Amino acid sequence: MPELPEAETIVRVLREGATGRTIRRVRILHPDVLAGSAAAFRRGLRGRRIRHVGRRGKNVVLHLDSGRVLAVNLGMTGRLLLSERGARLNLARRLPHAAVVFDLEPGAILVYDDIRRFGRLSLLDAAGWAAHSARLGPEPLDPSFTPAALAAGLAGSRAPVRSLLLDQGRLAGVGNIYANEALFRARIHPARAGSSLEPGDIRRLHRAIRSVLRAAIEGRGTTIRDYRDPGGGPGGFAPRLAVYGRDGVPCPRCGAPITRTVLRGRSAFFCPVCQPPDPTASGAAHAA
Ligand SMILES: [Zn+2]
Numbered sequence: 001m002p003e004l005p006e007a008e009t010i011v012r013v014l015r016e017g018a019t020g021r022t023i024r025r026v027r028i029l030h031p032d033v034l035a036g037s038a039a040a041f042r043r044g045l046r047g048r049r050i051r052h053v054g055r056r057g058k059n060v061v062l063h064l065d066s067g068r069v070l071a072v073n074l075g076m077t078g079r080l081l082l083s084e085r086g087a088r089l090n091l092a093r094r095l096p097h098a099a100v101v102f103d104l105e106p107g108a109i110l111v112y113d114d115i116r117r118f119g120r121l122s123l124l125d126a127a128g129w130a131a132h133s134a135r136l137g138p139e140p141l142d143p144s145f146t147p148a149a150l151a152a153g154l155a156g157s158r159a160p161v162r163s164l165l166l167d168q169g170r171l172a173g174v175g176n177i178y179a180n181e182a183l184f185r186a187r188i189h190p191a192r193a194g195s196s197l198e199p200g201d202i203r204r205l206h207r208a209i210r211s212v213l214r215a216a217i218e219g220r221g222t223t224i225r226d227y228r229d230p231g232g233g234p235g236g237f238a239p240r241l242a243v244y245g246r247d248g249v250p251c252p253r254c255g256a257p258i259t260r261t262v263l264r265g266r267s268a269f270f271c272p273v274c275q276p277p278d279p280t281a282s283g284a285a286h287a288a
Pocket residue numbers: 251252253254255256271272273274275
């Protein structure tokens with residue numbers, strides 16, 4: 001599932017290749033990926049110039065010259081593929097899961113492709129986008145994201161810290177891959193209650209979240225199976241994952257086998273030696 005580094009990789013390529021181009025035609029092959037009606041979507045986009053491409057959390061955001069915003073939530077398997085004209089031949093055969101095709105001018109084609117179609121394309125006015133953005137938590141790579149901001153997002157909840165990190169309202173852009181990797185780097189057990197983290201834990205976790213996201217952006221994201229950059233290439237960060245998807249593999253730090261558990265319905269991966277369980281929770285268990 002694309003997370004912040006994958007969305008950022010897409011944004012950087014589209015910023016280079018799509019900014020300044022005009023949307024000439026919109027072909028909607030699977031309207032179920034649209035948040036609104038297909039007719040309104042087509043009408044709102046045709047003839048509009050892409051002024052700027054940005055990112056908010058896991059969303060790729062195209063700002064149009066009309067002041068409106070096309071927000072793309074990639075869901076599980078969404079891809080945005082950009083090719084210059086000429087590469088458009090046999091699109092249907094090459095991309096059997098194309099859901100929306102944008103013809104851009106000067107000559108290029110932008111395809112939203114989504115095998116499972118859990119992604120969403122929303123065309124919003126400025127106020128609608130601001131309201132949507134306000135529901136998301138802070139951007140972890142923004143200079144304003146401090147350890148105190150992270151602490152505020154985790155405080156007061158006894159839910160597992162791994163699950164809290166996935167909550168887009170508490171922190172934008174982090175999903176299961178980078179939540180697990182950040183907790184490993186910070187040596188924090190994924191099942192520890194958010195409210196149990198000490199200031200030292202918070203500082204390490206804050207640093208770990210930022211460092212793993214930066215490294216993954218540098219590696220152009222992680223491809224487990226479906227993620228592709230706009231040129232169709234996989235991300236390069238998967239070989240650098242320390243714990244995610246690696247149960248049974250030796251911990252790169254201590255050699256103990258990485259363990260998988262399930263927290264709130266989703267896999268968590270950790271090193272049982274480097275990431276000990278919450279000392280206060282086990283103390284409580286002894287007391288009880
Ligand atoms: Zn270890």
